[in-house]
Amino acid sequence: MAGTHNEGGAAPVGEAGYGGPQVCKLIGISYRQLDYWARTGLLRPSVADARGSGTKRLYSYRDLLELKVIKQLLDAGISLQSARRAVDCLRQDLGADLPSAKLVLTEGRSVLAQTNGEVVDLLAGGQGVFNIVPLSGVVDELDAAIVELGGSRGQEPALGWPAAAGAGRERSREGSSRG
Amino acid sequence: MAGTHNEGGAAPVGEAGYGGPQVCKLIGISYRQLDYWARTGLLRPSVADARGSGTKRLYSYRDLLELKVIKQLLDAGISLQSARRAVDCLRQDLGADLPSAKLVLTEGRSVLAQTNGEVVDLLAGGQGVFNIVPLSGVVDELDAAIVELGGSRGQEPALGWPAAAGAGRERSREGSSRG
DNA sequence: CCGCGTAACTACCCTCGTGTGACTTCCTCG
DNA sequence: CGAGGAAGTCACACGAGGGTAGTTACGCGG
Numbered sequence: 001m002a003g004t005h006n007e008g009g010a011a012p013v014g015e016a017g018y019g020g021p022q023v024c025k026l027i028g029i030s031y032r033q034l035d036y037w038a039r040t041g042l043l044r045p046s047v048a049d050a051r052g053s054g055t056k057r058l059y060s061y062r063d064l065l066e067l068k069v070i071k072q073l074l075d076a077g078i079s080l081q082s083a084r085r086a087v088d089c090l091r092q093d094l095g096a097d098l099p100s101a102k103l104v105l106t107e108g109r110s111v112l113a114q115t116n117g118e119v120v121d122l123l124a125g126g127q128g129v130f131n132i133v134p135l136s137g138v139v140d141e142l143d144a145a146i147v148e149l150g151g152s153r154g155q156e157p158a159l160g161w162p163a164a165a166g167a168g169r170e171r172s173r174e175g176s177s178r179g
Numbered sequence: 180m181a182g183t184h185n186e187g188g189a190a191p192v193g194e195a196g197y198g199g200p201q202v203c204k205l206i207g208i209s210y211r212q213l214d215y216w217a218r219t220g221l222l223r224p225s226v227a228d229a230r231g232s233g234t235k236r237l238y239s240y241r242d243l244l245e246l247k248v249i250k251q252l253l254d255a256g257i258s259l260q261s262a263r264r265a266v267d268c269l270r271q272d273l274g275a276d277l278p279s280a281k282l283v284l285t286e287g288r289s290v291l292a293q294t295n296g297e298v299v300d301l302l303a304g305g306q307g308v309f310n311i312v313p314l315s316g317v318v319d320e321l322d323a324a325i326v327e328l329g330g331s332r333g334q335e336p337a338l339g340w341p342a343a344a345g346a347g348r349e350r351s352r353e354g355s356s357r358g
Numbered sequence: 359c360c361g362c363g364t365a366a367c368t369a370c371c372c373t374c375g376t377g378t379g380a381c382t383t384c385c386t387c388g
Numbered sequence: 389c390g391a392g393g394a395a396g397t398c399a400c401a402c403g404a405g406g407g408t409a410g411t412t413a414c415g416c417g418g
Contacts, residue, residue: 020394032378035395040376053395054385076286076308080376082256102302107254120299123281127316129255130309137306199366211406214367219404232367233413259404 017047017058026145027067034067042084043067066090068142069103072133085110086133099139105131196226196237205324206246213246221263222246243325245269247317248282257310264289265312278318284310 024031037043038050038057043066047058059067066087073083086103089110093101102113107128113119123130203210216222217229217236222245226237238246245266252262265282268289272280281292286307292298302309 030378031394033376036377039396050395052385053383053397054393056385056394072308076284076310077258077261078308078310079256079258085256105255116299116302119302120295123295123298123311123313127313127320129251129257130311131255131257132302132309132311134302134306141306209406210366212404215405218368229367231413232411233365235366235413 017045017060018064019059020057022149023059023064023067025149026064026142027071028145029067029071037067037070042080043070043087064142064146065098065138068138069133069135072138073131076131078131082131086131098135101135103131103133103135105133196224196239197243198238199236201328202236202238202243202246204328205243205321206250207324208246208250216246216249216259221259222249222266243321244277244317247321248312248314251312251317252310255310261310265310277314280314282310282312282314284312 018026020034021031024034027034038045043063045057045059046063047060048056050057069086069090070080070083073086074080082105086105089105089112090103093112096112097114100114102116102119104111104113104119104122106122106126111122113122119132197205199213200210203213206213217224222242224236224238225242226239227235229236248265248269249259249262252265253259261284265284268284268291269282272291275291276293279293281295281298283290283292283298283301285301285305290297290301292301298311
């Protein structure tokens with residue numbers, strides 16, 4: 001279905017990235033929300049941002065991950081401001097093995113815990129509230145959504161990247177020059 | 180200011196409870212916040228609510244605990260709506276040993292975990308975001324605040340709750356010990 | 359006994375963040 | 389060059405309070 005044009009499903013056009021409306025379907029947010037986040041600087045598309053009314057925003061898979069985390073946090077009743085800190089933390093650990101990690105947010109500090117032991121350790125020593133995001137679920141749901149929307153394309157939805165710990169996974173296409 | 184009132188510190192007058200401004204100091208919120216919460220029904224004083232402009236709201240120690248939990252959640256960037264659910268959960272487990280428990284909130288479900296094992300178990304099976312509130316810290320901080328504001332009275336920081344609820348639950352609530 | 363002062367609660371209006379809808383503009387593809 | 393879709397813009401809504409003035413219940417002094 002929708003196999004006529006290459007924009008019919010959720011798969012990125014070649015290597016370009018994911019367009020705005022596609023991202024909305026994949027993440028499960030409204031377009032206005034995505035637009036708002038992009039305009040307020042919470043998360044701007046890393047492949048290509050808009051340069052006018054007629055252009056397209058292009059999001060990378062990494063962007064999708066961050067968006068999904070933000071949505072999870074919002075669903076859990078956490079404010080955008082806190083979600084922003086969470087994404088910040090996510091960006092610092094670029095090489096982490098995300099599917100096996102948990103994002104642990106406390107007041108003033110946010111860390112990526114790679115094992116359950118770390119989480120328990122943090123829990124034992126902390127006083128405030130903990131917000132814990134198991135990233136496995138995030139990656140899983142996102143992947144499932146990608147497959148569901150455009151899986152029949154025979155195009156890999158960008159999941160072969162857990163070997164990114166210290167490795168250069170520089171397959172991003174920064175070719176589009178701004179005007 | 181003519182020293183007309185006897186409540187110089189934080190200790191409740193006899194069995195009355197804690198007044199509004201006192202609660203603000205104890206919990207660390209603004210009066211407007213407390214007022215807003217009372218008006219919107221998030222947490223109304225259980226000893227005596229206001230019946231006009233000249234009357235006083237009187238909060239019980241249990242109210243203070245719930246307020247403190249709410250404030251912790253707010254500090255962690257959690258919305259009032261979610262905090263409302265947390266307090267709801269707290270009210271269901273009236274007889275629980277709060278200082279040793281942790282409040283675990285997930286999307287759609289909120290439970291009181293009495294042991295760390297329960298928390299780990301919940302973490303292992305869940306997908307969404309977890310908000311974990313160690314109540315030991317809550318009780319501890321609240322107790323310290325009460326002692327600090329009214330400590331010179333040599334009075335018990337917390338008094339027995341009024342039997343307004345009708346149920347006589349004599350738990351050992353003395354918050355000096357924590358798990 | 360009654361007014362006064364003050365402490366508390368209340369009402370009203372405003373702000374800020376976080377969106378949402380409607381409508382416009384304008385780029386890109388064919 | 390025309391059609392269509394995507395970003396932009398403006399107005400508005402709603403939650404969560406802040407500020408301030410008004411209103412009422414006390415207690416006290418005259």
